[in-house]
Amino acid sequence: MSFFVETLVGGLLAGVMYSLVAIGFVLVFKASGVFNFAQGSMVLCAALTFVTLRDKGLDFWLAALITLSVMVALGIAVERVVLRPLVNRPQITLFMATLGVSFVIEGVAQIVMGASVHELDLGIVDTPIEIGGVQVSQFDLAAAGTAGLLVIALSIFFNKTRVGIALRAIADDPQAALSIGIRLQTLWQIVWGVAGFVSLIAGLLWGARQGVQFALTLVVLKALPVLIIGGFTSIAGAIVGGLIVGAGDSLAEIYLGSLLGGSVSTWFAYVLAVAFLLVRPAGLFGEAPIERI
Amino acid sequence: MTTSKFLEVDNIEVLYSQAILALRGVSLRVEEGYIVALLGANGAGKTTTLKAISNLLGSERGHLSRGSITWRGEITGTLDPADLVARGVVQVLEGRHIFHQLTVEENLLSGGFVRRPSHRELTNDLERIYNWFPRLKQRRGVRCGLTSGGEQQMVAIGRAMMTRPTLVLLDEPSMGLAPIIVEEIFHIIRDLNRNEGVSFLLAEQNAHLVLQFADHGYVLENGRVAASGTAAELAGRDDVAEFYLGTAAAGSAAAEPIQTPVA
Numbered sequence: 001m002s003f004f005v006e007t008l009v010g011g012l013l014a015g016v017m018y019s020l021v022a023i024g025f026v027l028v029f030k031a032s033g034v035f036n037f038a039q040g041s042m043v044l045c046a047a048l049t050f051v052t053l054r055d056k057g058l059d060f061w062l063a064a065l066i067t068l069s070v071m072v073a074l075g076i077a078v079e080r081v082v083l084r085p086l087v088n089r090p091q092i093t094l095f096m097a098t099l100g101v102s103f104v105i106e107g108v109a110q111i112v113m114g115a116s117v118h119e120l121d122l123g124i125v126d127t128p129i130e131i132g133g134v135q136v137s138q139f140d141l142a143a144a145g146t147a148g149l150l151v152i153a154l155s156i157f158f159n160k161t162r163v164g165i166a167l168r169a170i171a172d173d174p175q176a177a178l179s180i181g182i183r184l185q186t187l188w189q190i191v192w193g194v195a196g197f198v199s200l201i202a203g204l205l206w207g208a209r210q211g212v213q214f215a216l217t218l219v220v221l222k223a224l225p226v227l228i229i230g231g232f233t234s235i236a237g238a239i240v241g242g243l244i245v246g247a248g249d250s251l252a253e254i255y256l257g258s259l260l261g262g263s264v265s266t267w268f269a270y271v272l273a274v275a276f277l278l279v280r281p282a283g284l285f286g287e288a289p290i291e292r293i
Numbered sequence: 294m295t296t297s298k299f300l301e302v303d304n305i306e307v308l309y310s311q312a313i314l315a316l317r318g319v320s321l322r323v324e325e326g327y328i329v330a331l332l333g334a335n336g337a338g339k340t341t342t343l344k345a346i347s348n349l350l351g352s353e354r355g356h357l358s359r360g361s362i363t364w365r366g367e368i369t370g371t372l373d374p375a376d377l378v379a380r381g382v383v384q385v386l387e388g389r390h391i392f393h394q395l396t397v398e399e400n401l402l403s404g405g406f407v408r409r410p411s412h413r414e415l416t417n418d419l420e421r422i423y424n425w426f427p428r429l430k431q432r433r434g435v436r437c438g439l440t441s442g443g444e445q446q447m448v449a450i451g452r453a454m455m456t457r458p459t460l461v462l463l464d465e466p467s468m469g470l471a472p473i474i475v476e477e478i479f480h481i482i483r484d485l486n487r488n489e490g491v492s493f494l495l496a497e498q499n500a501h502l503v504l505q506f507a508d509h510g511y512v513l514e515n516g517r518v519a520a521s522g523t524a525a526e527l528a529g530r531d532d533v534a535e536f537y538l539g540t541a542a543a544g545s546a547a548a549e550p551i552q553t554p555v556a
Contacts, residue, residue: 165399168395169400181375
Protein backbone atom coordinates (compact mmCIF):
# COMPACT_ATOMS: atom_id res chain seq x y z
CA MET A 1 0.00 0.00 0.00
CA SER A 2 2.68 2.49 0.95
CA PHE A 3 4.42 1.64 -2.31
CA PHE A 4 1.26 2.57 -4.20
CA VAL A 5 0.95 5.87 -2.33
CA GLU A 6 4.59 6.62 -2.94
CA THR A 7 4.23 5.99 -6.66
CA LEU A 8 1.08 8.10 -6.76
CA VAL A 9 2.62 11.03 -4.89
CA GLY A 10 5.78 10.86 -6.98
CA GLY A 11 3.64 10.86 -10.13
CA LEU A 12 1.48 13.75 -9.00
CA LEU A 13 4.51 15.84 -8.20
CA ALA A 14 6.13 14.99 -11.52
CA GLY A 15 2.87 15.97 -13.18
CA VAL A 16 3.13 19.46 -11.75
CA MET A 17 6.27 19.87 -13.84
CA TYR A 18 4.21 19.24 -16.98
CA SER A 19 1.62 21.68 -15.73
CA LEU A 20 4.23 24.41 -15.55
CA VAL A 21 4.88 24.06 -19.26
CA ALA A 22 1.17 23.72 -20.05
CA ILE A 23 0.36 26.99 -18.26
CA GLY A 24 2.53 28.86 -20.73
CA PHE A 25 0.45 27.47 -23.58
CA VAL A 26 -2.83 28.26 -21.87
CA LEU A 27 -1.87 31.89 -21.34
CA VAL A 28 -1.18 32.62 -24.97
CA PHE A 29 -3.99 30.44 -26.28
CA LYS A 30 -6.55 32.05 -24.00
CA ALA A 31 -5.69 35.58 -25.01
CA SER A 32 -5.01 35.22 -28.70
CA GLY A 33 -6.17 31.81 -29.84
CA VAL A 34 -2.62 30.94 -30.90
CA PHE A 35 -1.26 27.53 -30.07
CA ASN A 36 2.29 28.61 -29.36
CA PHE A 37 4.52 25.76 -30.37
CA ALA A 38 7.53 27.89 -29.46
CA GLN A 39 6.75 27.57 -25.76
CA GLY A 40 9.13 24.61 -25.54
CA SER A 41 12.04 26.50 -27.06
CA MET A 42 11.25 29.41 -24.79
CA VAL A 43 11.65 27.04 -21.85
CA LEU A 44 14.97 25.84 -23.27
CA CYS A 45 16.08 29.38 -24.00
CA ALA A 46 15.30 30.47 -20.44
CA ALA A 47 17.22 27.59 -18.91
CA LEU A 48 20.15 28.05 -21.28
CA THR A 49 20.41 31.78 -20.67
CA PHE A 50 20.27 31.30 -16.93
CA VAL A 51 22.88 28.55 -16.92
CA THR A 52 25.23 30.53 -19.17
CA LEU A 53 24.96 33.55 -16.91
CA ARG A 54 25.60 31.38 -13.85
CA ASP A 55 28.63 29.79 -15.51
CA LYS A 56 30.00 33.28 -16.06
CA GLY A 57 29.91 33.62 -12.29
CA LEU A 58 26.85 35.82 -11.88
CA ASP A 59 24.90 35.84 -8.66
CA PHE A 60 21.76 33.64 -8.65
CA TRP A 61 19.22 36.45 -8.36
CA LEU A 62 21.03 38.72 -10.80
CA ALA A 63 21.11 35.90 -13.35
CA ALA A 64 17.42 35.22 -12.74
CA LEU A 65 16.61 38.88 -13.22
CA ILE A 66 18.55 39.16 -16.47
CA THR A 67 17.01 35.94 -17.77
CA LEU A 68 13.58 37.24 -16.87
CA SER A 69 14.12 40.40 -18.89
CA VAL A 70 15.48 38.37 -21.80
CA MET A 71 12.42 36.09 -21.74
CA VAL A 72 9.89 38.91 -21.44
CA ALA A 73 11.65 40.76 -24.25
CA LEU A 74 11.66 37.60 -26.35
CA GLY A 75 7.95 37.05 -25.79
CA ILE A 76 7.12 40.62 -26.70
CA ALA A 77 9.37 40.44 -29.76
CA VAL A 78 7.67 37.29 -31.04
CA GLU A 79 4.30 38.99 -30.72
CA ARG A 80 5.49 42.18 -32.35
CA VAL A 81 7.56 40.79 -35.20
CA VAL A 82 5.87 37.51 -36.09
CA LEU A 83 2.29 37.39 -34.91
CA ARG A 84 1.10 40.97 -35.24
CA PRO A 85 1.58 41.11 -39.00
CA LEU A 86 -0.41 37.87 -39.21
CA VAL A 87 -3.42 39.09 -37.28
CA ASN A 88 -6.75 37.85 -38.66
CA ARG A 89 -5.11 34.96 -40.45
CA PRO A 90 -6.36 31.40 -39.99
CA GLN A 91 -5.23 29.65 -36.83
CA ILE A 92 -3.13 27.16 -38.74
CA THR A 93 -1.05 30.01 -40.21
CA LEU A 94 -0.35 31.32 -36.74
CA PHE A 95 0.53 27.85 -35.51
CA MET A 96 2.97 27.36 -38.39
CA ALA A 97 4.52 30.71 -37.60
CA THR A 98 5.16 29.69 -33.99
CA LEU A 99 6.64 26.44 -35.27
CA GLY A 100 9.09 28.51 -37.28
CA VAL A 101 9.79 30.75 -34.31
CA SER A 102 10.51 27.67 -32.26
CA PHE A 103 13.32 26.59 -34.59
CA VAL A 104 14.75 30.09 -34.77
CA ILE A 105 14.88 30.41 -30.99
CA GLU A 106 16.47 26.98 -30.62
CA GLY A 107 19.03 27.68 -33.33
CA VAL A 108 20.01 31.12 -32.13
CA ALA A 109 20.14 30.03 -28.49
CA GLN A 110 22.55 27.25 -29.38
CA ILE A 111 24.74 29.39 -31.61
CA VAL A 112 25.07 31.97 -28.88
CA MET A 113 25.29 29.67 -25.88
CA GLY A 114 26.52 26.35 -27.22
CA ALA A 115 24.89 22.97 -27.46
CA SER A 116 26.60 21.14 -24.63
CA VAL A 117 24.66 19.82 -21.67
CA HIS A 118 24.87 22.07 -18.64
CA GLU A 119 24.25 21.30 -15.03
CA LEU A 120 21.79 23.64 -13.42
CA ASP A 121 21.87 23.91 -9.66
CA LEU A 122 19.04 25.80 -8.00
CA GLY A 123 20.37 25.05 -4.56
CA ILE A 124 17.51 22.74 -3.67
CA VAL A 125 18.76 19.55 -2.05
CA ASP A 126 17.15 16.55 -3.63
CA THR A 127 17.25 14.13 -0.77
CA PRO A 128 13.89 12.45 -0.19
CA ILE A 129 12.14 13.31 3.04
CA GLU A 130 9.59 11.18 4.77
CA ILE A 131 6.07 12.56 5.22
CA GLY A 132 3.58 10.25 6.91
CA GLY A 133 5.55 7.16 5.97
CA VAL A 134 5.89 8.18 2.32
CA GLN A 135 9.20 9.12 0.73
CA VAL A 136 8.86 12.39 -1.17
CA SER A 137 11.47 14.17 -3.26
CA GLN A 138 12.20 17.61 -1.85
CA PHE A 139 12.85 18.97 -5.27
CA ASP A 140 9.45 17.82 -6.49
CA LEU A 141 7.84 19.41 -3.45
CA ALA A 142 9.57 22.70 -4.18
CA ALA A 143 8.45 22.51 -7.81
CA ALA A 144 4.88 21.81 -6.77
CA GLY A 145 4.95 24.73 -4.33
CA THR A 146 6.23 27.04 -7.06
CA ALA A 147 3.53 25.88 -9.44
CA GLY A 148 0.90 26.43 -6.77
CA LEU A 149 2.06 29.99 -6.15
CA LEU A 150 2.14 30.65 -9.88
CA VAL A 151 -1.42 29.43 -10.32
CA ILE A 152 -2.72 31.53 -7.45
CA ALA A 153 -0.97 34.60 -8.85
CA LEU A 154 -2.27 33.99 -12.36
CA SER A 155 -5.85 33.34 -11.29
CA ILE A 156 -5.88 36.57 -9.30
CA PHE A 157 -4.42 38.28 -12.34
CA PHE A 158 -7.08 36.93 -14.70
CA ASN A 159 -10.12 37.31 -12.46
CA LYS A 160 -9.47 40.40 -10.41
CA THR A 161 -7.32 42.80 -12.42
CA ARG A 162 -8.45 44.99 -15.29
CA VAL A 163 -5.76 43.68 -17.59
CA GLY A 164 -6.86 40.13 -16.77
CA ILE A 165 -10.53 40.78 -17.46
CA ALA A 166 -9.59 42.58 -20.67
CA LEU A 167 -7.49 39.58 -21.73
CA ARG A 168 -10.40 37.24 -21.17
CA ALA A 169 -12.62 39.62 -23.10
CA ILE A 170 -10.21 39.53 -26.04
CA ALA A 171 -10.12 35.74 -25.91
CA ASP A 172 -13.90 35.72 -26.04
CA ASP A 173 -14.54 38.20 -28.86
CA PRO A 174 -11.65 40.28 -30.23
CA GLN A 175 -13.90 42.35 -32.48
CA ALA A 176 -16.10 43.36 -29.55
CA ALA A 177 -13.04 44.07 -27.42
CA LEU A 178 -11.78 46.44 -30.11
CA SER A 179 -15.15 48.16 -30.29
CA ILE A 180 -15.08 49.19 -26.64
CA GLY A 181 -11.56 50.51 -26.77
CA ILE A 182 -9.51 47.58 -25.50
CA ARG A 183 -6.06 47.82 -27.06
CA LEU A 184 -5.47 44.34 -28.41
CA GLN A 185 -1.84 44.77 -29.30
CA THR A 186 -0.79 46.17 -25.96
CA LEU A 187 -2.54 43.33 -24.18
CA TRP A 188 -1.08 40.68 -26.46
CA GLN A 189 2.35 42.02 -25.63
CA ILE A 190 1.55 41.76 -21.94
CA VAL A 191 0.41 38.18 -22.29
CA TRP A 192 3.51 37.19 -24.27
CA GLY A 193 5.60 38.86 -21.61
CA VAL A 194 3.85 36.81 -18.94
CA ALA A 195 4.36 33.68 -21.04
CA GLY A 196 8.06 34.54 -21.09
CA PHE A 197 8.01 34.73 -17.30
CA VAL A 198 6.26 31.37 -16.98
CA SER A 199 8.75 29.76 -19.34
CA LEU A 200 11.54 31.05 -17.12
CA ILE A 201 10.06 29.25 -14.10
CA ALA A 202 9.49 26.09 -16.12
CA GLY A 203 12.95 26.33 -17.66
CA LEU A 204 14.71 26.61 -14.31
CA LEU A 205 12.87 23.68 -12.78
CA TRP A 206 13.14 21.43 -15.82
CA GLY A 207 16.74 22.43 -16.36
CA ALA A 208 17.59 21.54 -12.78
CA ARG A 209 15.78 18.23 -13.12
CA GLN A 210 17.09 17.04 -16.48
CA GLY A 211 20.14 19.15 -17.14
CA VAL A 212 19.97 22.00 -19.63
CA GLN A 213 20.04 20.41 -23.04
CA PHE A 214 18.40 20.43 -26.42
CA ALA A 215 15.90 17.73 -25.42
CA LEU A 216 14.27 20.21 -23.06
CA THR A 217 12.15 21.50 -25.94
CA LEU A 218 10.49 18.10 -26.08
CA VAL A 219 8.59 18.81 -22.87
CA VAL A 220 6.17 20.46 -25.27
CA LEU A 221 5.08 17.04 -26.40
CA LYS A 222 4.35 16.01 -22.85
CA ALA A 223 2.40 19.21 -22.24
CA LEU A 224 0.07 18.45 -25.13
CA PRO A 225 -1.92 15.63 -23.45
CA VAL A 226 -2.01 17.77 -20.30
CA LEU A 227 -3.72 20.50 -22.30
CA ILE A 228 -6.15 18.15 -23.96
CA ILE A 229 -7.17 16.66 -20.63
CA GLY A 230 -7.34 19.91 -18.69
CA GLY A 231 -8.65 22.12 -21.47
CA PHE A 232 -6.71 24.64 -23.54
CA THR A 233 -8.28 27.66 -21.91
CA SER A 234 -8.00 26.90 -18.22
CA ILE A 235 -5.04 27.38 -15.93
CA ALA A 236 -6.69 25.21 -13.29
CA GLY A 237 -7.16 22.67 -16.07
CA ALA A 238 -3.45 22.75 -16.85
CA ILE A 239 -2.71 21.88 -13.22
CA VAL A 240 -5.32 19.13 -12.93
CA GLY A 241 -4.35 17.78 -16.35
CA GLY A 242 -0.73 17.69 -15.26
CA LEU A 243 -1.62 15.82 -12.09
CA ILE A 244 -3.66 13.27 -14.02
CA VAL A 245 -0.92 12.74 -16.59
CA GLY A 246 1.77 12.53 -13.91
CA ALA A 247 -0.14 10.10 -11.69
CA GLY A 248 -1.38 8.07 -14.67
CA ASP A 249 2.13 7.83 -16.10
CA SER A 250 3.85 6.55 -13.01
CA LEU A 251 1.05 4.22 -11.91
CA ALA A 252 0.81 2.77 -15.42
CA GLU A 253 4.57 2.36 -15.57
CA ILE A 254 4.58 0.32 -12.38
CA TYR A 255 1.40 -1.69 -12.70
CA LEU A 256 0.89 -1.97 -16.46
CA GLY A 257 4.54 -1.80 -17.40
CA SER A 258 5.36 -5.09 -15.74
CA LEU A 259 2.59 -6.75 -17.72
CA LEU A 260 3.46 -5.18 -21.07
CA GLY A 261 7.18 -5.28 -20.79
CA GLY A 262 7.95 -1.69 -19.84
CA SER A 263 8.10 1.91 -21.10
CA VAL A 264 4.38 2.47 -20.75
CA SER A 265 4.99 6.05 -19.68
CA THR A 266 6.10 7.08 -23.17
CA TRP A 267 2.62 6.60 -24.59
CA PHE A 268 0.20 6.32 -21.69
CA ALA A 269 -0.50 10.07 -21.49
CA TYR A 270 -1.50 10.17 -25.16
CA VAL A 271 -3.93 7.30 -24.75
CA LEU A 272 -5.48 9.17 -21.84
CA ALA A 273 -5.70 12.29 -23.99
CA VAL A 274 -7.43 10.45 -26.81
CA ALA A 275 -9.93 9.01 -24.33
CA PHE A 276 -10.68 12.53 -23.11
CA LEU A 277 -11.08 13.81 -26.65
CA LEU A 278 -13.77 11.21 -27.19
CA VAL A 279 -15.65 11.95 -23.99
CA ARG A 280 -15.00 15.59 -23.26
CA PRO A 281 -13.41 17.45 -26.18
CA ALA A 282 -13.23 20.80 -24.37
CA GLY A 283 -11.18 19.17 -21.61
CA LEU A 284 -12.09 19.04 -17.94
CA PHE A 285 -12.01 22.78 -17.36
CA GLY A 286 -12.02 24.12 -20.88
CA GLU A 287 -14.69 26.62 -21.80
CA ALA A 288 -17.27 24.68 -23.72
CA PRO A 289 -18.75 27.13 -26.21
CA ILE A 290 -22.16 28.49 -25.18
CA GLU A 291 -24.46 28.24 -28.14
CA ARG A 292 -27.92 29.69 -28.47
CA ILE A 293 -30.44 27.49 -30.14
CA MET B 294 -21.49 71.44 -46.45
CA THR B 295 -20.64 73.72 -43.53
CA THR B 296 -18.18 72.43 -40.98
CA SER B 297 -19.86 70.72 -38.09
CA LYS B 298 -18.28 70.41 -34.68
CA PHE B 299 -19.73 66.95 -34.17
CA LEU B 300 -19.73 63.98 -36.55
CA GLU B 301 -19.34 64.58 -40.24
CA VAL B 302 -19.05 61.88 -42.87
CA ASP B 303 -18.02 63.33 -46.19
CA ASN B 304 -18.48 61.37 -49.38
CA ILE B 305 -16.82 58.14 -48.24
CA GLU B 306 -16.10 55.02 -50.24
CA VAL B 307 -15.21 51.74 -48.57
CA LEU B 308 -13.36 48.87 -50.22
CA TYR B 309 -13.25 45.36 -48.81
CA SER B 310 -10.23 43.19 -49.74
CA GLN B 311 -9.20 45.78 -52.35
CA ALA B 312 -12.02 44.58 -54.56
CA ILE B 313 -15.52 44.97 -53.22
CA LEU B 314 -16.90 48.48 -53.15
CA ALA B 315 -19.35 48.55 -50.26
CA LEU B 316 -19.99 52.28 -50.04
CA ARG B 317 -20.03 54.61 -53.05
CA GLY B 318 -20.00 58.09 -51.68
CA VAL B 319 -21.94 58.32 -48.44
CA SER B 320 -22.25 61.69 -46.72
CA LEU B 321 -24.08 62.27 -43.50
CA ARG B 322 -23.83 64.27 -40.31
CA VAL B 323 -24.93 63.87 -36.76
CA GLU B 324 -25.54 66.95 -34.63
CA GLU B 325 -24.84 66.87 -30.93
CA GLY B 326 -27.79 65.63 -28.88
CA TYR B 327 -29.68 64.09 -31.80
CA ILE B 328 -30.81 60.58 -32.57
CA VAL B 329 -30.14 59.91 -36.23
CA ALA B 330 -31.52 56.86 -37.99
CA LEU B 331 -29.65 55.04 -40.72
CA LEU B 332 -32.18 53.03 -42.69
CA GLY B 333 -31.81 50.54 -45.46
CA ALA B 334 -32.24 46.94 -46.49
CA ASN B 335 -29.73 44.15 -45.87
CA GLY B 336 -26.50 44.91 -47.67
CA ALA B 337 -27.30 48.57 -48.20
CA GLY B 338 -24.15 49.57 -46.30
CA LYS B 339 -25.43 50.47 -42.83
CA THR B 340 -22.97 48.35 -40.91
CA THR B 341 -20.09 49.35 -43.16
CA THR B 342 -20.91 53.02 -42.60
CA LEU B 343 -20.91 52.57 -38.82
CA LYS B 344 -17.67 50.58 -38.88
CA ALA B 345 -16.05 53.18 -41.08
CA ILE B 346 -16.93 55.81 -38.48
CA SER B 347 -15.63 53.73 -35.57
CA ASN B 348 -12.50 52.64 -37.48
CA LEU B 349 -13.34 48.97 -37.11
CA LEU B 350 -13.04 48.16 -40.81
CA GLY B 351 -9.43 47.11 -40.50
CA SER B 352 -10.18 43.84 -38.78
CA GLU B 353 -12.32 42.85 -41.77
CA ARG B 354 -9.79 43.93 -44.36
CA GLY B 355 -11.81 46.93 -45.36
CA HIS B 356 -10.59 50.49 -45.66
CA LEU B 357 -11.71 53.95 -46.56
CA SER B 358 -10.68 54.46 -50.16
CA ARG B 359 -12.10 57.95 -50.58
CA GLY B 360 -13.68 60.70 -48.55
CA SER B 361 -13.16 61.59 -44.93
CA ILE B 362 -14.75 61.31 -41.53
CA THR B 363 -14.42 64.15 -39.07
CA TRP B 364 -15.14 63.90 -35.37
CA ARG B 365 -15.25 67.23 -33.54
CA GLY B 366 -13.12 68.78 -36.25
CA GLU B 367 -10.50 66.00 -36.25
CA ILE B 368 -10.00 63.63 -39.19
CA THR B 369 -10.34 60.15 -37.71
CA GLY B 370 -8.70 58.13 -40.46
CA THR B 371 -5.41 57.41 -38.68
CA LEU B 372 -6.79 56.92 -35.18
CA ASP B 373 -6.79 53.60 -33.40
CA PRO B 374 -10.32 52.35 -32.56
CA ALA B 375 -9.39 52.70 -28.90
CA ASP B 376 -8.37 56.35 -29.42
CA LEU B 377 -11.76 57.01 -30.93
CA VAL B 378 -13.52 55.35 -28.02
CA ALA B 379 -11.48 57.49 -25.66
CA ARG B 380 -12.68 60.55 -27.61
CA GLY B 381 -16.30 59.55 -27.10
CA VAL B 382 -17.34 57.52 -30.14
CA VAL B 383 -18.34 53.95 -29.38
CA GLN B 384 -20.05 51.31 -31.47
CA VAL B 385 -22.48 48.62 -30.32
CA LEU B 386 -21.93 45.88 -32.85
CA GLU B 387 -24.66 44.11 -34.74
CA GLY B 388 -25.59 40.84 -33.07
CA ARG B 389 -24.63 42.23 -29.64
CA HIS B 390 -21.18 40.62 -29.41
CA ILE B 391 -21.15 40.38 -25.64
CA PHE B 392 -18.36 38.37 -24.01
CA HIS B 393 -20.05 35.02 -23.47
CA GLN B 394 -17.65 33.59 -20.92
CA LEU B 395 -17.48 36.70 -18.77
CA THR B 396 -20.10 37.55 -16.18
CA VAL B 397 -22.58 40.34 -16.83
CA GLU B 398 -20.66 42.57 -14.45
CA GLU B 399 -17.29 41.80 -16.04
CA ASN B 400 -18.79 42.60 -19.43
CA LEU B 401 -19.88 45.99 -18.18
CA LEU B 402 -16.59 46.67 -16.41
CA SER B 403 -14.61 45.93 -19.55
CA GLY B 404 -16.20 48.95 -21.18
CA GLY B 405 -14.80 51.23 -18.49
CA PHE B 406 -11.14 50.30 -18.89
CA VAL B 407 -10.44 52.59 -21.83
CA ARG B 408 -10.67 55.70 -19.64
CA ARG B 409 -8.37 54.23 -16.96
CA PRO B 410 -10.73 55.31 -14.19
CA SER B 411 -10.06 55.01 -10.48
CA HIS B 412 -11.69 52.14 -8.66
CA ARG B 413 -14.32 54.47 -7.22
CA GLU B 414 -15.19 55.99 -10.60
CA LEU B 415 -15.53 52.54 -12.10
CA THR B 416 -17.89 51.42 -9.35
CA ASN B 417 -19.95 54.60 -9.69
CA ASP B 418 -20.26 54.12 -13.42
CA LEU B 419 -21.32 50.55 -12.88
CA GLU B 420 -24.07 51.71 -10.52
CA ARG B 421 -25.22 54.20 -13.15
CA ILE B 422 -25.63 51.37 -15.64
CA TYR B 423 -27.51 49.28 -13.08
CA ASN B 424 -29.87 52.21 -12.54
CA TRP B 425 -30.76 52.23 -16.21
CA PHE B 426 -30.93 48.46 -16.49
CA PRO B 427 -32.06 47.16 -13.08
CA ARG B 428 -32.45 43.71 -14.53
CA LEU B 429 -28.72 43.49 -15.15
CA LYS B 430 -28.02 44.04 -11.47
CA GLN B 431 -29.94 40.91 -10.59
CA ARG B 432 -27.98 39.00 -13.21
CA ARG B 433 -24.58 40.52 -12.43
CA GLY B 434 -22.84 37.27 -11.50
CA VAL B 435 -24.27 35.18 -14.36
CA ARG B 436 -22.09 34.29 -17.31
CA CYS B 437 -23.36 36.51 -20.07
CA GLY B 438 -23.73 33.75 -22.62
CA LEU B 439 -26.47 32.28 -20.46
CA THR B 440 -28.64 35.41 -20.34
CA SER B 441 -31.56 36.17 -22.64
CA GLY B 442 -31.24 38.03 -25.92
CA GLY B 443 -32.79 41.18 -24.47
CA GLU B 444 -30.45 41.11 -21.49
CA GLN B 445 -27.51 40.65 -23.82
CA GLN B 446 -28.54 43.70 -25.83
CA MET B 447 -28.76 45.64 -22.56
CA VAL B 448 -25.30 44.43 -21.61
CA ALA B 449 -23.97 45.49 -25.01
CA ILE B 450 -25.48 48.97 -24.65
CA GLY B 451 -24.48 49.21 -20.99
CA ARG B 452 -20.93 48.15 -21.80
CA ALA B 453 -20.73 50.86 -24.46
CA MET B 454 -22.14 53.42 -22.00
CA MET B 455 -19.35 52.50 -19.57
CA THR B 456 -16.94 54.21 -21.97
CA ARG B 457 -18.87 57.46 -21.24
CA PRO B 458 -19.51 58.17 -24.90
CA THR B 459 -20.96 61.29 -26.48
CA LEU B 460 -21.93 59.42 -29.63
CA VAL B 461 -23.11 55.81 -29.74
CA LEU B 462 -23.22 53.97 -33.05
CA LEU B 463 -25.89 51.36 -32.58
CA ASP B 464 -26.17 48.61 -35.15
CA GLU B 465 -29.53 46.82 -35.43
CA PRO B 466 -30.53 46.83 -31.75
CA SER B 467 -33.79 45.09 -32.62
CA MET B 468 -32.15 42.11 -34.27
CA GLY B 469 -33.50 38.80 -33.03
CA LEU B 470 -35.51 40.29 -30.17
CA ALA B 471 -39.18 40.11 -29.26
CA PRO B 472 -41.15 43.28 -30.11
CA ILE B 473 -41.82 44.12 -26.47
CA ILE B 474 -38.09 43.96 -25.63
CA VAL B 475 -37.32 46.09 -28.68
CA GLU B 476 -39.76 48.75 -27.44
CA GLU B 477 -38.11 48.68 -24.03
CA ILE B 478 -34.65 49.09 -25.52
CA PHE B 479 -35.73 51.99 -27.71
CA HIS B 480 -37.25 53.73 -24.69
CA ILE B 481 -33.97 53.36 -22.84
CA ILE B 482 -32.14 54.82 -25.84
CA ARG B 483 -34.49 57.80 -25.78
CA ASP B 484 -33.94 58.27 -22.05
CA LEU B 485 -30.17 58.14 -22.47
CA ASN B 486 -30.50 60.73 -25.21
CA ARG B 487 -32.72 63.09 -23.24
CA ASN B 488 -31.26 62.71 -19.77
CA GLU B 489 -27.59 62.09 -20.48
CA GLY B 490 -27.27 64.05 -23.71
CA VAL B 491 -25.84 61.06 -25.60
CA SER B 492 -26.24 61.24 -29.37
CA PHE B 493 -27.07 58.13 -31.36
CA LEU B 494 -26.54 57.01 -34.90
CA LEU B 495 -28.87 54.07 -35.20
CA ALA B 496 -28.80 51.56 -38.03
CA GLU B 497 -32.12 49.76 -38.34
CA GLN B 498 -34.17 47.88 -40.85
CA ASN B 499 -37.31 48.56 -38.89
CA ALA B 500 -37.94 52.06 -40.22
CA HIS B 501 -41.37 52.54 -38.69
CA LEU B 502 -40.10 51.88 -35.23
CA VAL B 503 -36.90 53.85 -35.41
CA LEU B 504 -38.52 56.91 -37.01
CA GLN B 505 -40.75 57.22 -33.93
CA PHE B 506 -37.66 57.79 -31.82
CA ALA B 507 -35.23 59.51 -34.20
CA ASP B 508 -34.91 63.20 -34.99
CA HIS B 509 -33.32 62.74 -38.36
CA GLY B 510 -32.84 59.94 -40.84
CA TYR B 511 -30.84 58.77 -43.83
CA VAL B 512 -31.88 55.99 -46.17
CA LEU B 513 -29.10 53.95 -47.74
CA GLU B 514 -29.48 51.95 -50.89
CA ASN B 515 -26.67 50.04 -52.61
CA GLY B 516 -24.00 51.98 -50.78
CA ARG B 517 -25.46 55.42 -51.50
CA VAL B 518 -27.68 57.82 -49.60
CA ALA B 519 -31.01 57.54 -51.37
CA ALA B 520 -32.99 59.92 -49.18
CA SER B 521 -32.62 62.00 -46.06
CA GLY B 522 -34.66 64.33 -43.94
CA THR B 523 -36.25 64.77 -40.56
CA ALA B 524 -37.87 61.69 -39.10
CA ALA B 525 -41.34 63.17 -39.67
CA GLU B 526 -40.57 63.89 -43.33
CA LEU B 527 -39.19 60.42 -43.93
CA ALA B 528 -42.06 58.73 -42.11
CA GLY B 529 -44.46 60.61 -44.35
CA ARG B 530 -42.82 59.61 -47.58
CA ASP B 531 -44.17 56.56 -49.36
CA ASP B 532 -40.97 55.93 -51.28
CA VAL B 533 -39.03 55.37 -48.06
CA ALA B 534 -40.77 52.06 -47.66
CA GLU B 535 -39.56 51.22 -51.12
CA PHE B 536 -35.98 52.17 -50.35
CA TYR B 537 -35.53 50.20 -47.23
CA LEU B 538 -37.35 47.16 -48.43
CA GLY B 539 -35.73 47.35 -51.82
CA THR B 540 -38.98 46.69 -53.67
CA ALA B 541 -41.98 48.69 -54.72
CA ALA B 542 -44.39 46.07 -53.41
CA ALA B 543 -43.75 47.11 -49.86
CA GLY B 544 -47.21 48.22 -48.81
CA SER B 545 -48.23 45.39 -46.54
CA ALA B 546 -44.91 44.67 -44.88
CA ALA B 547 -44.14 48.31 -44.21
CA ALA B 548 -47.53 49.04 -42.78
CA GLU B 549 -47.18 46.46 -40.04
CA PRO B 550 -46.30 48.24 -36.81
CA ILE B 551 -43.37 46.23 -35.51
CA GLN B 552 -42.22 43.15 -37.31
CA THR B 553 -39.08 41.72 -35.83
CA PRO B 554 -38.07 38.11 -35.81
CA VAL B 555 -38.35 36.56 -32.39
CA ALA B 556 -35.39 34.60 -31.11
